[in-house]
Amino acid sequence: MPIPVAYLSIILIWSTTPLAIQWSALGAGFAFAVTARMAIGLALAILILLLWRLGFPRHREALATYAAGGLGLFGAMTLTYWGAQYVHSGLVALVFGTVPLVTSLMAALWLNERALTAPRLAGMLIGLAGLAVVFSTADGLGSDRAWLGLLALLLAVLCYSAGLVWVKRIGDDSPPLAITVGTMTVALPLFLLVWLVTDGGWPDQLSGRAAAAILYLGVCGSVLGFALYFYVIQHLDTGPVSLISLINPVIALMLGSLVNGEVLPGRVWAGAAAVILGLAIYQWETLAGLPRAWFPAAKSSN
Known part of the structure; x- marks a missing residue:
């Protein structure tokens, strides 16, 4: 599959994920929603793996990748589902928009990737300032416990970024679907444990919207997306990969407003614009180089 097609598909799937996460927990609870999603996703991924006869690598690097991806997935998804109960769906994507900042900092420490330059530092400061504007008050962000939700989302970003850099550092070249199966195999027992501790019961009222959202997340958000x-x-540096989060907040905020009737204060939109501007400045060199990275023939023809 061409890398641009895969890249754009991830943007489409993950832009709709925050709204689907909120819908999936309606009448079900966050722990059941995330556990059901992962169970569906793992079952489908194993079926596809067997039908395609891709094999399931069990060498040292593969097992390390499964562990790194699984732990990162568990931490990020548990915190995200819990935090999404208290904030508007668009804010989930907005907070996750800081992934490039955190990922690049971790990559600089773990992978010895590019150091911070003056433009990148300026972009980081602008983005963090925009996030601070959003965090300045919880009024109008979803509930009276929005600040707890935002804090959980920030911790989720740390888990997500650490998992991304950890997997990249291992450098395993196993088939992506095998990595998906291994990652979810590690994470699913942990999700089951959280469900048993927090609830452990089948939801009394599972709406059609919640069931459809869980199915969508299990198939697209988990198997296809991951x-x-x-x-x-496997084919791009961590910088371009983290740029996926640059567009997601814009689409997610629009979807939350148009589809879910979420009304956000003006300062949130201003803060979101600052976050996105900061991210664009921070990753400007990466943005400018993406066409050449994806279409090497275009580079040689100039």
Whole structure:
């Protein structure tokens, strides 16, 4: 599959994920929603793996990748689902928009990737300032416990970024679908444990919207999304991969407003614009180089 197609597919799937996460927990609870999603996703991924006869690598690097991806997935998804109960769906994507900042900092420490330059530092400061504007008050962000939700989302970003850089550092070249299966195999027992501790019961009222959202997340958000995600990080540096989060907040905020009737204060939109501007400045060199990275023939023809 061409890398641009996989890249754009991830943007489409993950832009709709925050709204689907909120819908999936309606009448079900966050722990059941995320556990059901992962169970569906793992079952489908194993079926596809067997039908395609791709094999399931069990060498040292593969097992390390499964562990790194699984732990990162568990931490990020548990915190995200819990935090999404208290904030508007668009804010989930907005907070995750800081992934490039955190990922690049971790990559600089773990992978010895590019050091911070003056433009990148300026972009980081602008983005963090925009996030501070959003965090300045919880009024109008979803509930009276919005600040707890935002804090959980920030911790989720740390888990997500650490998992991304950890997997990249291992450098395993196993098939993306096999990595997806291994990652979810590690994570699913942990999700089951959280469900048993927090609730452990089948939801009394599972709406059709919640069931459809869980199914969508299990099929697209987990199997397809993660398989494409691992495929992309095998072919691109962590910088371009983290740029996926640059567009997601814009689409997610629009979807939350148009589809879910979420009304956000003006300062949130201003803060979101600052976050996105900061991210664009921070990753400007990467943005400018993406066409040449994807279409090498275009580079040689100039």
